[in-house]
Amino acid sequence: MTDQPLLAVRDLRTHFHTFSGTVKAVDGVSFEIGQGEVMGLVGESGGGKSVVGFSILGLIDSPGKIEAGEILLDGKNLVAASEAELRKVRGREISMVFQDPMTSLNPLHSVGRQMDEVLRLHTDLDAKARQAACVEMLESVGISRAAERLKAYPHQFSGGMRQRVVIAIALLARPRLIIADEPTTALDVTIQSQILKLMRAQIAEKGASMILITHDLAVVSEMADHITVLYCGKVVERGRTRDLINAPSHPYTRGLIDSIPDTVNRHDRLSQIPGTVPDIRNLPKGCNFRDRCPRAQALCAEVEPQLEPQHGTLSSACHFPLKPGEAA
Amino acid sequence: MLGYLLKRLIQMTLVLWVVSVIVFLMMSFTGDPVFMVVPIDASDAEIAQARRLLGLDDSLPVQYWKFLTSLLQGDFGRSYVFRQPAMTLILERMPATVELVLVAMALAIAVAIPLGVYAGANPQSRISRVIMAGSLLGISLPGFWIGMVLIYLFAVHWGIFPSSGRGDTVEIFGIRLSILTWDGWTHIVLPAVTLSLATMAIILRITRAGMMEVGRQDFMKFARAKGATRGDVLYKHGLKNALIPVVTIFGLQLGDLIAFATITETIFSWPGMGKLLIDSIYRADRPVIVVYLMLVALIFVVINFLVDVIYMLIDPRIRLK
Numbered sequence: 001m002t003d004q005p006l007l008a009v010r011d012l013r014t015h016f017h018t019f020s021g022t023v024k025a026v027d028g029v030s031f032e033i034g035q036g037e038v039m040g041l042v043g044e045s046g047g048g049k050s051v052v053g054f055s056i057l058g059l060i061d062s063p064g065k066i067e068a069g070e071i072l073l074d075g076k077n078l079v080a081a082s083e084a085e086l087r088k089v090r091g092r093e094i095s096m097v098f099q100d101p102m103t104s105l106n107p108l109h110s111v112g113r114q115m116d117e118v119l120r121l122h123t124d125l126d127a128k129a130r131q132a133a134c135v136e137m138l139e140s141v142g143i144s145r146a147a148e149r150l151k152a153y154p155h156q157f158s159g160g161m162r163q164r165v166v167i168a169i170a171l172l173a174r175p176r177l178i179i180a181d182e183p184t185t186a187l188d189v190t191i192q193s194q195i196l197k198l199m200r201a202q203i204a205e206k207g208a209s210m211i212l213i214t215h216d217l218a219v220v221s222e223m224a225d226h227i228t229v230l231y232c233g234k235v236v237e238r239g240r241t242r243d244l245i246n247a248p249s250h251p252y253t254r255g256l257i258d259s260i261p262d263t264v265n266r267h268d269r270l271s272q273i274p275g276t277v278p279d280i281r282n283l284p285k286g287c288n289f290r291d292r293c294p295r296a297q298a299l300c301a302e303v304e305p306q307l308e309p310q311h312g313t314l315s316s317a318c319h320f321p322l323k324p325g326e327a328a
Numbered sequence: 329m330l331g332y333l334l335k336r337l338i339q340m341t342l343v344l345w346v347v348s349v350i351v352f353l354m355m356s357f358t359g360d361p362v363f364m365v366v367p368i369d370a371s372d373a374e375i376a377q378a379r380r381l382l383g384l385d386d387s388l389p390v391q392y393w394k395f396l397t398s399l400l401q402g403d404f405g406r407s408y409v410f411r412q413p414a415m416t417l418i419l420e421r422m423p424a425t426v427e428l429v430l431v432a433m434a435l436a437i438a439v440a441i442p443l444g445v446y447a448g449a450n451p452q453s454r455i456s457r458v459i460m461a462g463s464l465l466g467i468s469l470p471g472f473w474i475g476m477v478l479i480y481l482f483a484v485h486w487g488i489f490p491s492s493g494r495g496d497t498v499e500i501f502g503i504r505l506s507i508l509t510w511d512g513w514t515h516i517v518l519p520a521v522t523l524s525l526a527t528m529a530i531i532l533r534i535t536r537a538g539m540m541e542v543g544r545q546d547f548m549k550f551a552r553a554k555g556a557t558r559g560d561v562l563y564k565h566g567l568k569n570a571l572i573p574v575v576t577i578f579g580l581q582l583g584d585l586i587a588f589a590t591i592t593e594t595i596f597s598w599p600g601m602g603k604l605l606i607d608s609i610y611r612a613d614r615p616v617i618v619v620y621l622m623l624v625a626l627i628f629v630v631i632n633f634l635v636d637v638i639y640m641l642i643d644p645r646i647r648l649k
């Protein structure tokens with residue numbers, strides 16, 4: 001029992017069969033999260049981060065389908081689980097904070113009712129106890145006059161407050177894993193750091209684990225124990241946060257770090273990764289990143305690199321990985 | 329809230345007044361009702377006398393003023409044919425129509441909402457395609473044809489249901505109802521089904537469209553991520569959000585059916601207002617037609633108001649404005 005991770009994702013492949021071709025949004029992704037750990041899942045827009053999150057909860061709708069892989073929660077495979085079994089996992093074992101706080105809440109139900117729903121589904125508490133739990137949770141995410149606010153509707157809340165409500169809902173049933181999908185991207189900067197601090201505190205207090213999805217390496221570098229970098233639906237690099245931020249081995253990770261406008265960035269001027277993400281519907285042979293990569297050579301156009309151990313705790317999928325101290 | 333209600337009340341009165349003008353003008357320009365009241369061999373003097381009695385020799389504005397003041401006093405005139413107050417005639421028949429329409433609407437909703445929700449939630453499934461094809465038939469087949477087919481099959485061929493009349497009725501507070509007797513129920517089935525099919529099809533399609541739209545919203549997925557059952561997600565989160573257009577159509581259809589159940593009532597000899605209207609039009613029974621039109625206008629206005637109230641009950645964003 002000692003070494004089993006809370007969640008292990010093995011070779012997950014989630015594809016969307018659209019009219020214009022198959023989108024391999026997630027294609028062979030693996031990672032593990034231990035009890036109480038925070039994992040950062042980063043990458044550019046369209047990299048498949050949200051799809052990984054929805055796959056874990058079994059929320060992939062047609063035309064999407066989990067084609068292969070395992071998602072093991074305490075060793076139990078969620079991919080093979082029935083809808084009824086998944087319902088007991090959702091909200092109770094694993095909950096999710098969606099990307100957009102403005103659209104995650106039902107506009108026609110009061111905030112209190114939407115919070116209460118989680119407790120009704122997953123606990124045996126009576127109405128009074130549920131109400132008390134909702135008030136307490138709302139206050140703990142920093143909403144004052146909580147008892148009164150329970151009667152309010154989402155449109156009476158600002159974006160930041162709505163995201164707090166969504167986070168409160170995600171935390172209510174004390175899940176063991178929280179998937180936070182860019183929980184602060186839609187909010188302005190001052191509120192961003194407030195909400196992140198709050199989430200970290202709540203998670204630490206409850207001993208829960210978290211997958212923090214973001215395209216912002218600066219955010220995860222502060223929050224995460226380890227980081228997984230996605231590019232075109234594949235893991236290109238992963239490892240402990242300090243190793244990965246200080247000395248990434250994949251040129252894509254290097255590019256992401258160099259584009260952080262922050263003290264983490266030790267370069268004189270901000271750089272950005274040249275080019276754009278290739279069309280995920282027909283990816284070229286070889287390495288997906290090679291057209292944007294400063295280190296690309298002939299081999300990169302022929303053979304797709306596989307994830308291999310690098311220095312420190314890192315693994316990356318690159319034929320010509322960076323060594324510590326080496327510039328891209 | 330009170331201000332809103334007052335505003336609506338003034339609006340409603342205004343609409344009814346405009347309708348009264350239109351009805352009055354329509355009546356003044358369609359035929360001379362004097363020949364309805366005088367004997368065929370009446371002399372010119374007798375005709376002039378009758379005209380004076382009916383107030384038809386006044387100028388139009390004076391006639392309208394008299395028309396309006398008597399409407400306001402609740403005096404709607406007497407039927408030329410039945411020699412009874414026109415209002416009484418219509419009110420006697422109204423319960424039959426309202427009863428038929430309400431049963432038809434209840435049937436339409438009971439069938440259309442669940443099927444619409446299903447078809448909207450599973451647009452690809454074969455059952456949904458069958459439902460949608462069926463609804464297309466419901467919209468495109470004319471009501472009188474369906475009525476006749478139903479009579480042929482269920483009344484003539486199999487003899488399960490009677491084909492005409494209301495059957496036994498029970499009087500409650502002076503209103504005669506047939507839905508309280510078994511015999512009444514057997515009589516109402518066929519006309520109610522006939523009347524409901526088109527509305528059923530429309531409500532079904534609107535519900536489906538709404539559910540497909542709502543299904544794409546994040547909060548539906550978020551509800552699932554909380555662990556809600558499929559039924560809760562569809563009905564408690566989805567349907568409520570899809571309901572506003574459904575309520576709108578429902579209101580319009582309800583008014584429509586009450587006003588124009590005429591064809592169905594004629595086919596099934598259902599003794600309602602619609603049949604009275606047709607008879608009155610044949611006989612140019614002007615007071616009855618006037619009362620009927622005013623009453624229908626009132627019904628539409630009231631239903632419209634109720635629909636707005638229901639909007640507010642459904643959507644807090646409307647309520648709090």
Ligand SMILES: Nc1ncnc2c1ncn2[C@@H]1O[C@H](COP(=O)(O)OP(=O)(O)OP(=O)(O)O)[C@@H](O)[C@H]1O
Pocket residue numbers: 016018023025043044045046047048049050051052063064099215280
């Ligand atoms: N329902 C869908 N149908 C078709 N393709 C989809 C669907 N959902 C996602 N995809 C595709 O899957 C890929 C990954 O999408 P995903 O939303 O996971 O990206 P992301 O990394 O979360 O990006 P962002 O940072 O913009 O949120 C994209 O190319 C997207 O077009």
Ligand SMILES: [Mg+2]
Pocket residue numbers: 049050051099181
């Ligand atoms: Mg996303």
